Amino acid sequence: MTAKKINPAEYSAQTNAVRAGHNRGPEGEHGEPIFPTSSFVFENAAEAAARFSGDSPGNIYSRFTNPTVRTFEERLAAMEGGERCIGTSSGMSAILSTCLGLLKAGDHIVSSRSIFGTTVGLFGNLLPKFGIETTFVDLIDYDAWEKAITAATRLLFLETPSNPLTEIADIARLAEIAHKHDCLLVVDNCLCTPILQKPLEYGADIIIHSATKYLDGQGRCVGGAIVGSNDLLSEDIFGFLRTAGPTMSPFNAWVFLKGLETLNVRMKAHCENALLLAQWLEQHDKVEKVYYPGLVSHPQHQLAKDQQNGFGGLVSFEVRGGKEAAWNVIDSTELFSITANLGDTKSTITHAATTTHHRLTDEQRVEAGIKPELVRLSVGLEDVEDLKRDLESGLIKLS
Numbered sequence: 001m002t003a004k005k006i007n008p009a010e011y012s013a014q015t016n017a018v019r020a021g022h023n024r025g026p027e028g029e030h031g032e033p034i035f036p037t038s039s040f041v042f043e044n045a046a047e048a049a050a051r052f053s054g055d056s057p058g059n060i061y062s063r064f065t066n067p068t069v070r071t072f073e074e075r076l077a078a079m080e081g082g083e084r085c086i087g088t089s090s091g092m093s094a095i096l097s098t099c100l101g102l103l104k105a106g107d108h109i110v111s112s113r114s115i116f117g118t119t120v121g122l123f124g125n126l127l128p129k130f131g132i133e134t135t136f137v138d139l140i141d142y143d144a145w146e147k148a149i150t151a152a153t154r155l156l157f158l159e160t161p162s163n164p165l166t167e168i169a170d171i172a173r174l175a176e177i178a179h180k181h182d183c184l185l186v187v188d189n190c191l192c193t194p195i196l197q198k199p200l201e202y203g204a205d206i207i208i209h210s211a212t213k214y215l216d217g218q219g220r221c222v223g224g225a226i227v228g229s230n231d232l233l234s235e236d237i238f239g240f241l242r243t244a245g246p247t248m249s250p251f252n253a254w255v256f257l258k259g260l261e262t263l264n265v266r267m268k269a270h271c272e273n274a275l276l277l278a279q280w281l282e283q284h285d286k287v288e289k290v291y292y293p294g295l296v297s298h299p300q301h302q303l304a305k306d307q308q309n310g311f312g313g314l315v316s317f318e319v320r321g322g323k324e325a326a327w328n329v330i331d332s333t334e335l336f337s338i339t340a341n342l343g344d345t346k347s348t349i350t351h352a353a354t355t356t357h358h359r360l361t362d363e364q365r366v367e368a369g370i371k372p373e374l375v376r377l378s379v380g381l382e383d384v385e386d387l388k389r390d391l392e393s394g395l396i397k398l399s
């Protein structure tokens, strides 16, 4: 059976999600094989030498490359429209590898304040130990981004939509600001995935993924990815990874591959359920405010429509009665899983102020807009009428 590998440039993201990257082997397997091997053997001493010198491409050791991981990488790169993708052991190691691969002591990052909590910790507490400082700015205050840039700034970092308040940043505008000052724009595209948003098309230089979320989509594995040009990824970032070692395991890569195949249908179903739930919450008399980019009332609704191909699965809302009311709603649910995770087929419910954002001081929390009455939902793929009924069981008890 001859190898039959498609040229991703000829196909849409959806076709690439199902087909790209698989180089069918001599066994003629239909599904992608897993290569659980730490190392690879050579025909002879000369071939070994050629692999190590880089004269001959090919696998050496799975800390560097592995065929299953490569299939995942080629598939996700094709979906994002990037030249190269590098799989990593987690979303956080994708961010760490990007920073340590590209930056050195004395360099500076400007980052949105509204990013994943652990990323705030990495930028705010860990990287300063190595001489890399970060200035945090408001996601949609474009003047603040530009003002924060210094001669030492190398990277601008953001997530859009923000979590949990779903603010939408104009990626093209931030790319312009970044490039005007010779900086790179890094976008964590975890919440949208390439199905809903392709940051490279708007001028972003590097995309980060936590594959743990929607790419897997069923809460099985932890992993991450970096997507961008060969130029940026090959030397510095891949060089860091093969030396430091936060690489993706072949088994996890295989799980993520299977996740990518259904990503398109899952994302559309997440979006559909989330919009119906957001609309229902918005007219509910016990609900004060709903945050969802798909609502006409959302301040960046038009930008979300222009930049995204769907509004995502994250919906947040505020109830009257502060933390007690929010906890009441959370504890009354039966279907929603009480967990801080997101991007799963199973819907989850989170009290941001006391979990994902508990480390912030009261003052920082007010500044970030995380009120005690805020509840965040990651809307899954259950029947939306059952989800409404589940939330209603708590909402009905509120005064």
Ligand SMILES: *Cc1c(COP(=O)(O)O)cnc(C)c1O
Residues within 6 Å of the ligand: 090, 091, 092, 093, 116, 119, 159, 188, 190, 191, 209, 210, 211, 212, 213, 222, 223, 224
């Ligand atoms: C979860 C998450 C991360 C970190 O990913 P891990 O796989 O948990 O390391 C980074 N960014 C965003 C937006 C996330 O939601």
